[in-house]
Amino acid sequence: MDFLIFWLSNVPGFATPFALGVLGMIICERSGVLNLGAEGFVLVGAMSGAGVLISVGDLPLFALVIAGLSGSLFGLLFGFLVTILRVNQVIAGLIMVFLAQGLTSLLSRNMDWVNKPFEGLSKLNTGIFSEIPIIGPIIFQQDLLVYCTLLFYLVAFYFIYRTSIGLRLRAVGENPEAVDAAGGDVILLRLLAVIIGTFFLGLAGGYFTVVVSKIWVDGISGGRGWIIIALVIFARWQLSRALLGAVIFGCIEALIPRLAAIGFQLPQYFVLMMPYAITLLVMVWSNLNPKNITAAPSSLGRPFLREERN
Amino acid sequence: MSSTSNINKRKGVKLEVRDPMSFTNKFIVLILSIFTGLFISFVILILSGVSGSALWKEFVVYIITSEKNLSSVLIQASPFVVAGLAAAVAFRARFWNIGIEGQMIFGTIAATYIAINDVGPEPTRLLLMFIAAGFGGVFWILLPAFLKIKLDVNEIISTLLMNYIAFNFLLHLLYGSWRDPSTGFPNSEQYDVSEILPLLGWQSLNFSSVIAVFLVIIIFWLFMSSRFGFVLNVLHASSNMARYMGIRVSLVILIVTIVSGFLSGICGFLVSSGIESRMTQSFFIGFGFSGILISFLARDNPIGILVVSLLFATLVIGGQSLQVFYQIPFAMVQLMQAIIVMCVAASEFFIRYRLIFSL
Secondary structure, rough: OOHHHHHHHHHHHHHHHHHHHHHHHHHHOOOOOOOOOOOHHHHHHHHHHOOOOOOOOOOOOHHHHHHHHHHHHHHHHHHHHHHOOOOOOOHHHHHHHHHHHHHHHHHHOOOOOOOEEEEEEEOOOHHHHHOOOOOHHHHOOOOHHHHHHHHHHHHHHHHHHHHHHHHHHHHHHHHHHHHHHHOOOOOHHHHHHHHHHHHHHHHHHHHHHHHHOOOOOOOOOHHHHHHHHHHHHHHHHHHHHHHHHHHHHHHHHHHHHHHHHHHHOOOOOHHHHHHHHHHHHHHHHHHOOOOOOOOOOOOOOOOOOOOOOO | OOOOOHHHHHHEEEEOOOOOOOOOOOHHHHHHHHHHHHHHHHHHHHHHHOOOHHHHHHHHHHHHHHHHHHHHHHHHHHHHHHHHHHHHHHOOOOOOOOOOHHHHHHHHHHHHHHHHOOOOHHHHHHHHHHHHHHHHHHHHHHHHHHHHHOOOOHHHHHHHHHHHHHHHHHHHHHHHOOOOOOOOOOOOOOOOOOHOOOOOOOOOOOOHHHHHHHHHHHHHHHOOOOOOHHHHHHHOOHHHHHHHHHOOOOHHHHHHHHHHHHHHHHHHHHHHHHHHHHOOOOOOOOOOHHHHHHHHHHOOHHHHHHHHHHHHHHHHHHHHHHHHHHOOOOHHHHHHHHHHHHHHHHHHHHHHHHEEEEE
C-alpha cells in the first residue's frame, strides 16, 4: 500500500512535462504545422529556466515563464521558416533540434550555467490537505505547475473546441484553402499556433530543470521531446487523449525507479532504455488501430502555397 | 496568381512564382547561402571572443598550408561521406533515417566483437569487421523498417528512439564486460594492428578514404544508371505513381533501409577502426545529424556529398583547434552546421519565388 501511494504521488510530477509538451504540440499541429523540433524547444526552455535561476535569482515561477517565452522566441524562428519561407517542415524541425543542441551547449558554457545546482520550484504548501491519508500525498503534495497544467488543458479545451478562433485553428489544419477563401489569414494563424505551441514546449523544458532536476547539463531532456511527439500520435491530436497518454506515461516513468524496490532486478542501462522502448511499443500499439493513422490533421506537414494555386 | 491577394497587399510585398531556375543559378544561390551561413557563424564566434584573423587562420590558412591538417580533414571526411550516403539512400525512398547513430553503434559493436574475440585469421580480420559492421547496422534498422512497412509507424520517431536504446546498450557493454581490462576505462580494449585500417603512405591518411570513395561510386551508379535508381526516382516523385506502375513499394523501402543501415554500420566502423582504434562511448556523436544535413545540402547527390563532407570536416578540424586554443565548446561546430543548412533551406524560397515590393 505504501508502495502504491508513493508511486502514485510521483506520477503527477512525471506526467506534467509530457502533458505540457503534448498540449503545445497539439496546438501547433492542429494548425497543420508538423513540429519535429519538439526536442529543441524543450532544450531551449530547460536551459533558459536554469539560466534565470542561476543568473537572475531564486524566482522559480519567473524562470518558468521565461522558459516558455524562450521556447516561443525559438518557435518564432521555426514559424518564420515553415510558414513564410515554406521550408520543408521535416527539415525545419530537425534543424531546430540541431540548432537548439548547439546553441544551448554554447550559451550555457559561455554563461557558466553548466552543473550549477539551484533551489528550483518546491512542492506547494497546501497545509492541512496534505495530511489527508492516501489522497493527501497523491493530490495535495504537488507543485504549482501540476495544477496549472490542468487549468491550461481546460482553457485550451474551451478555446479549441468552443470558440471561433479554435474552429479556425482546426480548419486551417484540415483545409487551409477553405480558410483562405473565407478571408482567414492562413500564415498568421499558423504562426500564432506555432508561437503558442512552442511556449508550452518551452515550459515543459523549464519543468525538467526548474522542478525536476534542479540543475542544467547539456542535452538534459534526453529525448523526451521525441517521446512527446510519439504521445501526440497516441493522442490522435485530441486533448482528452493527450492528458490520458501523459498520465499513463507518467505512471510508467514513475514506476521505473521503483522497480528495484519491488524486487525487479534489471541492469542499470536496461532500466534507462525503458522509456524509449515503451514509447516504441506505444507507437506500435497506436498504429494497430487504423483509426489513428487517419487521425492526423489533413494538411499536416503541407505548406500553404497560395501563389502556386491556379 | 490572384492579384487581389489580401495577405500580400497588407505587407506591401507580393510574391511571384519564378520560372524554373537554371542549374548554374541554383548553384550560385546555394554557394551564396552557404557563405551567408558561414558569415553568421563567424559573427557568433567573434562575439564569443575569437578574433577575425584567428578564424581566417584556423579555418583556411592552417588547413591549406599544413599537410598534417589537410590529412586530418580527409580522415574526418570519410565517415561524414558514408553517413551522408546512408541518409541519402534512405531519403531517396522518402524514408527518413534519423537512426544513423544507433546503427553506427550496433555496427561498431559487431566489428568490435570480431576484434576483441579475434574471430577468423588475421589477414581477413578487417574484412570480417567490415561485413560485421554493415550487418550490425542493418540489424538495427530492420525493426523501424518493418514497423514502417507493416504498420506505417513514423520512422523518424522510431529510428530516433532506437538511437537511445542503442546508446544505453553501448554503455551497458562498456561499463560491463567490454571495459578495457588494461586501463579500466569505459571503452573497449585497443584494436590490434590487424584490426586498424592501414595507412596509405601520405601523412596519417588511411584506407577509410578509399572505402568512402568506393562507396560514393557504388551509390552514384545505383542512383544514376541502375534500374533500381529509376525506381527510386519514381518513388521519390510520388509513391502513388510508383504503385500504379506496379513497383512493390514496400520491397523497395526494405532494400533501401537495408542499404542505409549497412552504410551507417560502415560509418561506425570507419570511426572506430580508422580514427579512434577502439570503441569509445562517444565515437558516434554528431555523425547521424551531420549525415542528414550533408545529404540535404548535397540534394542526395553522392558527388555533392563528397564535397559537402569536406566542408563539414574542415569545420570540425577548425573547431577542434578553436576548442583547444580559445575554449570554444565543440557544440559550436554543430551550431555552424545547423546555421548553414538553415540558410540553404531558406534560400529555396528565393529560388522558387520573386519578391515584388509595391509602395
